[in-house]
Amino acid sequence: MRGVVLYAPGDVRVEEVADPRITAPTDAIIRLSASCVCGSDLWPFRGVDSVEQPMPMGHEYVGIVEEVGSEVKNVKPGQFVVGSFVASDGTCEICRSGYPSSCVHRVFMNEVGTQSERALIPYADGTLVATPGMPDAELIPSLLAASDVLGTGWFGAVAAQAGPGKTVAVVGDGAVGLLAVLAAKQLGAERVIAMSRHERRQKLAREFGATDIVTERGDDGVAQVKELTGGMGAHSVVEAVGTQESMQQAIRAARAGGHVGFVGVTHDVALSGEELFFAQVSLLGGPAPVRRFLPELIELIWDRKIDPGKVFDLTLPLEQAAEAYRAMDERRAVKALLRV
Numbered sequence: 001m002r003g004v005v006l007y008a009p010g011d012v013r014v015e016e017v018a019d020p021r022i023t024a025p026t027d028a029i030i031r032l033s034a035s036c037v038c039g040s041d042l043w044p045f046r047g048v049d050s051v052e053q054p055m056p057m058g059h060e061y062v063g064i065v066e067e068v069g070s071e072v073k074n075v076k077p078g079q080f081v082v083g084s085f086v087a088s089d090g091t092c093e094i095c096r097s098g099y100p101s102s103c104v105h106r107v108f109m110n111e112v113g114t115q116s117e118r119a120l121i122p123y124a125d126g127t128l129v130a131t132p133g134m135p136d137a138e139l140i141p142s143l144l145a146a147s148d149v150l151g152t153g154w155f156g157a158v159a160a161q162a163g164p165g166k167t168v169a170v171v172g173d174g175a176v177g178l179l180a181v182l183a184a185k186q187l188g189a190e191r192v193i194a195m196s197r198h199e200r201r202q203k204l205a206r207e208f209g210a211t212d213i214v215t216e217r218g219d220d221g222v223a224q225v226k227e228l229t230g231g232m233g234a235h236s237v238v239e240a241v242g243t244q245e246s247m248q249q250a251i252r253a254a255r256a257g258g259h260v261g262f263v264g265v266t267h268d269v270a271l272s273g274e275e276l277f278f279a280q281v282s283l284l285g286g287p288a289p290v291r292r293f294l295p296e297l298i299e300l301i302w303d304r305k306i307d308p309g310k311v312f313d314l315t316l317p318l319e320q321a322a323e324a325y326r327a328m329d330e331r332r333a334v335k336a337l338l339r340v
């Protein structure tokens with residue numbers, strides 16, 4: 001089958017890779033309908049994360065089940081499924097407590113690679129959720145978004161305790177940040193402040209429910225959020241970048257007693273204990289437990305109540321994956337969908 005492999009920073013190739021094979025009775029194989037490039041795929045593409053050997057790429061996926069192992073009961077061949085970017089058994093204590101992305105048996109799907117024609121899904125029963133039927137083509141981008149960026153933005157908003165009466169600020173205008181805006185709106189937030197300097201992304205943030213836009217960054221951005229909130233800061237802040245600056249911006253933009261949900265994969269972030277002590281905010285973050293939210297997100301998409309697929313502003317065939325990476329790296333695209 002065809003699959004995307006990263007050989008070195010900037011060197012993305014689409015080539016023949018081994019077909020997946022079921023080895024555990026809990027495995028499933030899916031034929032992908034679509035995959036996509038994630039902001040986190042750009043870390044190794046840019047050489048920020050090292051590339052020691054050729055790496056299969058991709059961890060977001062939707063598709064049709066082709067084959068299941070002998071113990072798989074919840075999904076069957078022919079069904080259309082959405083799964084999380086982390087495979088999980090769904091049965092351990094951590095899964096049952098709502099944190100399947102830290103499952104004792106977790107498998108990060110980027111180790112498998114889903115920018116390919118087929119993919120092996122470990123722990124299929126705990127990982128995959130079947131849609132009510134075969135989706136219309138127009139729903140596929142939104143269902144694909146649920147696999148990671150929507151689920152991650154949603155977790156950021158939940159972790160920040162976005163809800164009725166709350167002012168939510170979102171740091172980061174990539175796909176996750178934009179979908180955190182959507183999530184905050186859906187969860188009933190009164191006011192949603194999107195922090196973005198890019199006109200196209202600001203427009204999308206408004207479509208997703210942002211009530212205010214702050215273009216300043218760093219401490220100037222914090223000052224703007226404070227000005228919009230009577231000097232106090234936001235009740236809830238979602239951090240969706242993962243850098244020192246964005247993390248500090250998020251913590252400083254939250255009011256005392258507020259909550260920060262941090263879902264950008266952190267790179268070289270070091271926080272001052274003293275600042276944290278006096279900030280008096282709650283922090284919750286990490287790889288989003290997307291599987292927890294999938295049934296609800298699929299229903300919202302199926303009923304056409306949300307349209308997270310709008311974050312895809314570039315669609316290319318799998319064979320042109322290298323161009324998809326370049327477009328996202330150069331910020332010409334928010335998010336690129338790969339047609340399989």
Ligand SMILES: [Zn+2]
Nearest residue numbers: 090092095103
């Ligand atoms: Zn588990």
